Amino acid sequence: MPEPTDQPADHPAAHPTGRSLPRTDRRTALADAAVGVLAAHGMRGLTHRAVDRAAGLPSGTTSAYYRTRRALLTALVRRLVALDQAELEEAARRAPVPRDAEDLVAGLAALTAQRLTGEGRQRSLARYACAIESVHHPELREILTPRENTAREAVRAVLTAHGVPETAADARTVTLLTCVDGLVFDRLVHGGQVSPAELRGLVAGALRTETADGAGR
Missing domain, CATH: 1.10.357 (Tetracycline Repressor; domain 2)
Incomplete structure (x- = not known):
């Protein structure tokens, strides 16, 4: 998994393939990653940073799309x-x-x-x-x-x-x-x-x- 960078979420490097994902696709990718994090680590392990890591996206990406934990959990559900x-x-x-x-x-x-x-x-x-x-x-x-x-x-x-x-x-x-x-x-x-x-x-x-x-x- 690549190390997080300081590049903005819409920079091409924000996606492992080198292409920038459309906003709706990135939301889906983050929600999918959140499902995996929750299944593997439980509610206490469901954090914005953990979802960033699971999705292979720069630190802060999840927070940019889902600013609160409640918003992230709602998207996951x-x-x-x-x-x-x-x-x-x-x-x-x-x-x-x-x-x-x-x-x-x-x-x-x-x-x-x-x-x-x-x-x-x-x-x-x-x-x-x-x-x-x-x-x-x-x-x-x-x-x-x-x-x-x-x-x-x-x-x-x-x-x-x-x-x-x-x-x-x-x-x-x-x-x-x-x-x-x-x-x-x-x-x-x-x-x-x-x-x-x-x-x-x-x-x-x-x-x-x-x-x-x-x-x-």
Whole structure:
């Protein structure tokens, strides 16, 4: 990694390729670097200087674009949401719409595997750190909330197609995805992958219908 210089952020040497990045691209590059710093070093390690180093840009570049830590963290969260949504949309293009329980299990298995390896794992670590931070900063929670909309719509469609009442579908969908999220969190902490058997049990519970006397079947 090159040593920081005193050159301005828009100087060609401010980018490792020797070319000056457009302002919007540099903001994105800094947000991406911030995600990596947060995943590797936690909230205490997320500093403007650390992001400069991770991005390979001169000292002071991050501060020039995001003057406060709150501004940097907000940009990071927005970038996480954008990457999550792009990932879900790409998965929807590649895979058919789930038609039954096994399709749903397969889709959830692919999603959990993606979030536990490589860049997906890095984003998961950053996402959970941001979720905890949002307890104290509600404006971050407002940004994080819509990140699973695409997944929720697909899951909800499967549940209603298999007899789950409309009145229960939203709650069942949120419960299922929250449980899956919990499994991902557990594996991040303790290692390993989420098994199809675990997902199959969660899906079966979400698809449970109610008889007239209120007993599940």
